[in-house]
Amino acid sequence: MAKRTxxxxxxxxxxxxxxxxxxxxxxxxxxxxxxxxxRIGEGAYQNGGNLQExxxxxxMSALDEFLGIARAYHTRKLLCVATSAVRDAPNRHEFLRRxxxxxxxxxxxxxxxxxxxxxxxxxxxxxPKTEAITIDIGGGSTxxxxxxxxxxxxxxxxxxxxxxxxxxxxxxGDLKGAKAYIDEQLSRLPVxxxxxxxxxxxxxxxxxxxxxxxxLHPIKKLHAFTFKAKALHALGDQILAAxxxxxxKALGVxxxxxxxxxxxxxxxxxFLKKIGCKQLITSGAGVREGLYLxxxxxxxxxxxxxxxxxxxxxLLDRHTVEPKFxxxxxxxxxxxxxxLHGYLCIDTRxxxxxxxxxxxxxxxxxxxxxSYHKNSQYLVESALEYGYTHEQIMTIAAxxxxxxxxxxxxxxxxxxxxxxPDAVTLNRLNALxxxxxxxxxxxxxxxxxxxxxxxxxxxxxxxxxxEMYLAKERIKALGLEKEIPLMFxxxxxxxxxxxxxx
Numbered sequence: 001m002a003k004r005t006x007x008x009x010x011x012x013x014x015x016x017x018x019x020x021x022x023x024x025x026x027x028x029x030x031x032x033x034x035x036x037x038x039r040i041g042e043g044a045y046q047n048g049g050n051l052q053e054x055x056x057x058x059x060m061s062a063l064d065e066f067l068g069i070a071r072a073y074h075t076r077k078l079l080c081v082a083t084s085a086v087r088d089a090p091n092r093h094e095f096l097r098r099x100x101x102x103x104x105x106x107x108x109x110x111x112x113x114x115x116x117x118x119x120x121x122x123x124x125x126x127x128p129k130t131e132a133i134t135i136d137i138g139g140g141s142t143x144x145x146x147x148x149x150x151x152x153x154x155x156x157x158x159x160x161x162x163x164x165x166x167x168x169x170x171x172x173g174d175l176k177g178a179k180a181y182i183d184e185q186l187s188r189l190p191v192x193x194x195x196x197x198x199x200x201x202x203x204x205x206x207x208x209x210x211x212x213x214x215x216l217h218p219i220k221k222l223h224a225f226t227f228k229a230k231a232l233h234a235l236g237d238q239i240l241a242a243x244x245x246x247x248x249k250a251l252g253v254x255x256x257x258x259x260x261x262x263x264x265x266x267x268x269x270x271f272l273k274k275i276g277c278k279q280l281i282t283s284g285a286g287v288r289e290g291l292y293l294x295x296x297x298x299x300x301x302x303x304x305x306x307x308x309x310x311x312x313x314x315l316l317d318r319h320t321v322e323p324k325f326x327x328x329x330x331x332x333x334x335x336x337x338x339x340l341h342g343y344l345c346i347d348t349r350x351x352x353x354x355x356x357x358x359x360x361x362x363x364x365x366x367x368x369x370x371s372y373h374k375n376s377q378y379l380v381e382s383a384l385e386y387g388y389t390h391e392q393i394m395t396i397a398a399x400x401x402x403x404x405x406x407x408x409x410x411x412x413x414x415x416x417x418x419x420x421p422d423a424v425t426l427n428r429l430n431a432l433x434x435x436x437x438x439x440x441x442x443x444x445x446x447x448x449x450x451x452x453x454x455x456x457x458x459x460x461x462x463x464x465x466x467e468m469y470l471a472k473e474r475i476k477a478l479g480l481e482k483e484i485p486l487m488f489x490x491x492x493x494x495x496x497x498x499x500x501x502x
Contacts, residue, residue: 380400
């Protein structure tokens with residue numbers, strides 16, 4: 001597969017392009033993103049679904065410049081798909097031929113089920129594993145996919161969209177007609193009650209952003225932001241009751257969403273009520289990421305290998321200065337956890353996060369050595385994205401930030417407390433990472449010490465062929481003996497035959 005791939009998604013509201021770059025076989029990162037509010041479906045639903053000339057010209061201009069950007073980034077592969085507005089248009093073939101002739105761009109029009117599947121693949125692979133139904137409210141249609149065990153089990157599409165409802169009902173003040181139309185379309189959903197909904201697309205992200213601000217969420221990361229359905233319903237009631245754009249602005253709605261936020265909100269609220277949703281998860285990934293993943297993972301059943309995480313692998317590929325040390329630090333840290341988690345009363349579920357923190361503890365050195373701990377926190381908080389909850393991300397970020405000082409700073413803990421374990425647990429995890437780091441201070445070629453936990457609750461460290469002077473000095477400076485009772489013990493050498501005789 002090409003190292004750099006451009007993906008263009010022609011939706012009813014916007015045309016977007018993303019460029020992904022691979023760092024190893026399945027690892028990648030987002031290199032560039034462009035968006036144009038083309039509104040290719042504007043006016044179509046009032047004119048028999050036909051794409052209008054003004055909208056076509058806007059799309060052509062945006063696509064032309066997107067192709068120029070893709071060339072500037074030296075992309076080796078470009079995939080372009082069109083969804084609801086184009087596939088529903090009687091004159092779509094005229095549009096497709098025009099783009100092919102004037103821009104030399106081939107557009108693949110995908111049906112609703114395929115669109116839903118691509119969004120589902122993105123959510124199943126790039127969010128924490130959960131059983132849920134996805135919803136992607138677009139301009140002309142709404143796509144849903146049922147996901148479980150990391151796979152898409154079912155996908156479907158219904159003729160519900162923000163632009164469609166706006167032109168057919170909201171522009172005429174017909175809220176009652178809009179509700180009846182939505183309910184009639186939702187009656188086609190062959191789904192049972194589902195407590196968890198994953199939201200994809202612009203409408204959902206716009207609402208999630210507002211809730212993130214009002215709830216004072218500690219980090220500005222939409223992907224995997226989780227909240228209660230009752231919070232969405234409360235916000236939705238306010239949006240639907242807003243008398244004008246000024247009121248929408250006061251609620252936090254952005255200007256470009258004024259005309260479509262009400263239709264989108266109404267669709268979402270009635271969908272959630274129908275399936276009995278209790279919790280919502282925001283996905284920053286959708287059709288574009290799904291299209292990329294189905295290409296990247298085409299020989300792997302559209303799923304990553306078991307235990308593989310693309311964000312973690314990307315950070316290790318691009319930012320690990322000492323790959324061998326990162327492996328050693330992880331091994332020693334997890335050995336310490338296995339020996340001491342019972343004594344320190346740490347839940348075994350924390351082992352996974354601690355192991356990742358050990359692998360990423362030094363990634364910030366790729367930016368600047370003397371502030372590497374701060375840079376490591378930034379990289380984890382920003383780039384350790386796919387597949388992790390916000391709680392996991394910030395726990396790992398805290399550990400990579402403070403393991404050199406051994407205790408989590410109070411200002412940091414107070415700021416991120418809603419996303420962190422209790423202070424005692426977090427500091428004990430940090431102590432384990434700090435101890436492992438100290439034990440490897442001398443950077444051995446191979447791990448040259450043994451670890452054991454005795455019946456009298458003491459960690460015994462046995463050096464093999466080394467004095468471990470620097471490690472002892474570092475452990476003393478950190479005051480780790482206060483948290484973890486430990487001792488160094490010289491390895492007893494086997495007696496020679498002469499000694500045995502004497």
